[in-house]
Structure formats: structure tokens, C-alpha cells
Amino acid sequence: MLRQIEGSRGVAETVARCRPEVVCAYPISPQTHIIEAIGEMVKAGQLSPCEFINVESEFAAMSVSIGASAAGARAYTATASQGLLFMMEAVYNAAGLGLPIVMTLANRAIGAPINIWNDHSDAMAARDAGWIQLFAETNQEAADLHVLAFRLAEELSLPVMVCMDGFILTHAVEGIDVPDQRDVDAFLPSYEPRQVLDPAHPISIGAMVGPEAFTEVRYLSHLRQLDALDLIPVLASQFASTFGRESGGLIHSYETNDATTIVVALGSVLGTIKDAVDQRRALGDRVGVVGITTFRPFPFDEVRRALANAQRVIVIEKAFSVGYGGVLSADVASATHDATISLHSVVAGLGGRAITQHSLEAILDDAVHGRLDSVTFLDLDLDIVESERARIDTQRRSGPSAENVLSDLGTVASRIG
């Protein structure tokens, strides 16, 4: 049943129907509404048996999840941005131990400068941690991906991170069909751990592994991630037959059949990109879109096939590796490894800057007419940049750049686009 609810509420209700047994909470925007809602449900006794634990840090949130999962409980938590970085040691540990924890990442920029708004810097910082990373395009998909995430995590004994754009999705109110409890129960069997702490059958978990076996253990983790590439489409198909709608999967293509220019992106910006593509198509440009739902493991074969006929690929990404360039672009480049494809990286939407249809159409126009650079920062205010560069060149104690830029702008929050 479609209801007009906040994205966070939709995720919370969906997670609740996945019957989590231990839920950890530490507040950080923009994921707080999710754990607040689950906390209320637990306190009201609606999720019994479930323990809701208010912890003292994100590091503890992931650590409690590790203990709960290793002891055989279905564990869930949510975080964002600095919180993900603060728990990062435990994030790697959960993957290394092979514990099927599910975590929502309400994507948000990483400071400094401190910024609470959306981009994908946090998810990219965790891309090598060994977690499966799924990106939601819509709030419906954000909700649905959690059901898939628990199933996927527990079948493979790997943790899964469901990435949803902070504020853009978490705080947006729109129609969501929260998965029905009976359907969830049919799709998601109870958690049967591959390894468990049990006094009746005592085992050691977390032993030191030296050079004699570390490579093999890590390679096994890699194989399990590759297994996910096979399993995810199967589960997406099962999901569609159980719930009557499509969610999840590896990638989703839009208007790519005859496209010579294809835009690749992650998350909610795909909606705006599709609108821009529709506009350009109306003008006769053969443009299309590939949305990547499964970012880790990276679906190389599917991406390569989807881009096989393109002459030009534009990767629009809400993060970049400082001193290197686009992260997703590098993955796409290594998937296509086709020198005849012109690959462009467009870094956009950092720290919550709106990615407007108007700007995207301009990018597509530039691309089609051969004017797009290999790396572009969308809507970059070069005057502000040059002003600060000049300040640095002319005085030794030029001060903090962030504050200087804000001073040059003169007003706070006057522009989001």
C-alpha cells in the first residue's frame, strides 16, 4: 500500500519487518530519523524480541553489532559521514570476520570543512572495506534494498551497506509501499549463522593470521564478493516475484539501446539525469543512462556490456579522490578498457550543492559537441577559487581557506545550486 511517508520512515518500517534482533543507535544527521523510529517501535514492544542499544559512539555501534552478529543475532545499525569514518576500524573488522550486519549509510559529505549535506564521500571512503555497497535511486528502492540486504548478507555471511542520499532521500516525503510483513517473512528466512559463539560448541573467532594464510583468507573474501555478483540478480528476480516490483540488481539502463552518449551515476541523482536525458532526446541527441545499484562488488561485465556501443561516457559522481579524480570514473574506465570510448568525469553535488537539470543538460550539450573536458567540477565558481589562490600567493598568513571563501561569498547558504 502506497503511503506518503518520509524516506527514513520507510526504511525504519522495512528494517522492522526484517525482524532485527539487535539494533544500535548513535545519532548523526541525516540518518537519525531511521534509528529514532526503530527505537520507538522496540520500546513499544512491536519488535520483540529485539534489543535497542543507545551507544556512546559509532565505533561502539559497529562493535556492538559485531558482538551481536557473532553471537547469532540479526544486527542492524545506521550511520553517515563522520560516523562511518569514526567506526571505520570496526567496519573493516565486521567484513573481515564475515559477519552479515546490515547498515544504512545516509550519504553525507566528510569534513573539514564540516558539512552535513549530501554527497558520496563517505561511501567511497568505505569502498575497500569488504562490505557489499548498494545504492538506492528512490525511497522505494531504499526501503526494498534493506530486505534484499539482509538476505544477501546472511546467504554470503558478508556485511551489506545500503547507501541512500542524505536529506535528498532520507528526508523526502513521497509514496512508499513498505514491504508487507508476510512477503518479507517469505523472502527472508531466520538468520542461520555460518559461525557462532556458543558455549556448547566453543570456537575461537578472530584469531591472528600470519603470512601463511592471510592471502588465502582475503582471497576468499574477494570470492564471496564475486559470488554476490551472481546472487544479486537472482535475489532481485525473487524479490520481483515476491513483492511485485523491481528493486535491487546490479545496474539499470535507461534509453541506452541506441545511445552514443551514456551517463553513469549512483543514487538519487539518476532521476534528474533521466529528466535531462529526456530533454536532450527530444532535441534529437542519442543519450542514455546507466545507474549502478551494486557498487561493491563492482559489476564489471554488466557495465562493459551496457557501455559497449557508446562513443562517449560521462560519469557523474558525488565524490572524488583528492589528487586523483573521480572514483567511479576509474572503475568505469577499468570496466570498459576501450580506448575508443571518450570518458568524462563530472564531479557534482559536493556537500549538498544541487545538481540541477539545467546544469546537466549543459553538460550533455557540451559532451555531444565535443566541448567537455576529461574532468569537470559541475558549477564550479572559479572567481571564488582564483580569489583565494591570489590571497595564498600574496600573503604568507593567508588564513583558513574555508572561512576565506565564505567571507568572499558574503552570505551563508545563499546558494544551493
Added chain:
Amino acid sequence: MIIMTRQPVHFYQVGSFAVGNRLLEVSDRTVQSDPQRFDSLDSGHRACQGCGEALGARYALDAAMRATGGQLIAVNATGCLEVFSTPYPETSWRIAWLHSLFGNAPAVATGVAAAMKVKGMNDVRVVAQAGDGGTVDIGFGCLSGMFERNDDVLFICYDNEAYMNTGVQRSGATPPAARTATTEAVGPEPGNVFGQGKDMPRLAMAHGISYVATATVADLHDLENKVEHAMQLHGARYLHILVPCPLGWGSASCDTIKVARLAQETGLFPVFEAENGVVTGVSKIRHRTSVESYLSIQKRFRHLFAGSGRPDIVARIQAMADQNIALYGLLAEDAPAEITREVSA
């Protein structure tokens, strides 16, 4: 109020002043003296000769296993105990055991306890353990959180007063003047500085948790009694065990028990227990000795005695011991009455 009367008759061996088992009723003997003890931490591990932590862990966990009827899960922080016990496949752990990270053992244990609760496995109890670095430094945030929430976990700190696994660096539990690799015995104030460090048992007490106790590996009866008592309680509990480290302290491997005993007998390491934030009992000093007897057999304090020595620094350490003695009332007015009989070793 003194509640440490669980063993009403004490038999001390001449010279060592260790508590003997032989003349006690079988029911009063230690868990360790029982040939059927569980050996939670089995032989064959890679601890150094004379390792106090290996002793402390086996003593504490065997007592916990007996107290819980074998229904125990242990969570271990990174550190010596973790490293020397699990060079897989040679795990020495015969109990269900999980190691995650250095600083998160209390939180991981919270998760295990929560899982047991939702599974209805209420008879399964959870112990978390760490060295002093994993307790007072890098694990302190998680530990304080676990205490504050009163999660059903007994946390045991095996305190050897520095980061031994990484090569003897200073921790927040390193005593003043002690030489470590990051507080070298050089300059006008050699070794660790005075006026720093955390009094972890009192910090634990300040959380108002049900039970806080200190112990040493020199008094097995006392240590086991405290573990057994702790396992009869629920909620967060804390046990701080002094475990000498021959490597880091520069003491003879055969002197681990002696050094631990002297730490208590000098007053430098007060042995006490507290319930709900209030001290309820102390182990009285039976044969008070000066701090020199404790310091001079450890190379980490050698600079205090080399050449003309540093009597000024030794005097400051003695003042700390005296302060503990006064604070906890460690001198027994009725000490002779407590020692009913001495047994030849």
C-alpha cells in the same frame, strides 16, 4: 565494613606468605587446585615465561567457568593475551572466544550479551577482557559506555602497566618513574612522570556499577572469590587484576607472584572491592614493607638505585603507597588475629 571473610581460616606459607590449600576442606580450595578445572586457557600458548597475564586469565576464566557452569562467552581485546593465545590453529581457548579489535571489547561484549538476551539464553554469561592499554586508554570510551548502560558484562583488566605487546610503551596505567620505551630512564626526571595516569577502579566505581574489585595473581583465593562473586551479580562489573610482566618490568620470571604480592604488601596496589560505588572491603597488608623491596627487583626502576640512586624519587613513590594505605585503611589493627597459623612450605 569488611566482607572479605569468605575464607575464615588462612594458612600462610612461611617465606612466601602464600595461602596454602592443603589444610583446607576440599570445598574451600581454589578452582586451580582442582584437577578437574576447566583450563579455559590451555597450555601450549606462546606467553613469555612467568607471564602474569596468562596466569591471571586462566585463574579468572576458570573461576568464571565454574561459577556459570560452563555457560560463558569471552570477548578479548587485541594485545598480548590475544596474540599469544591464538596463533591459529593453535588456539589455547577452550571456551567460546571472540577477538575483534583493540579498543572495542566492552562494546562487542555488549552485543554478545544483547544477543543472548534476545535468544532467551539467559544462563550464558559474558566476560570481556583486555590489558591496561585496552582498558584505560584506547578502550576507555567503550568501557565507560558499557558501564553507564549497565550492560550484563564482567570486564576484566589484566594490568601490566604498559603496552607490552608492542614493546613496552607507556600507557595511562604506567606508574611514575617506570622506564618504558616511550618514557626512557634519562634526564633529570627519568622514567614516567608523576601526577599522570588513571585510577581505573575508582573511575569504574564512579559509574555506580554493582561491583568493582581489584586483585593480584599473588592471592588466588581472593581473585577467584571475586570472580565468583561477580558472576553472581548482573549488570556491568569490573575486575582489575595486577599481572606482573617479566619482560616489561625487568623482573625475574620466577618472581611474578612475589612482585605481585609486594605490590599489594607495600600499599602501591590496593586490593579492595566495592559495591554500587562504595568500598566494601579491603585486603589488609599482612607484612608491610617499604617500596624499595618492590622497586629494586624490577629493572624498569633500576635508575632509582644505580650509582648514588634517587632517594628523592623513591620517597615520592613511598608517599603514594602511604597515601593508599591511609585512603583504603590497608593496615590491619587486628592483623595478628587474622593469621591463625603458619604452615611450613
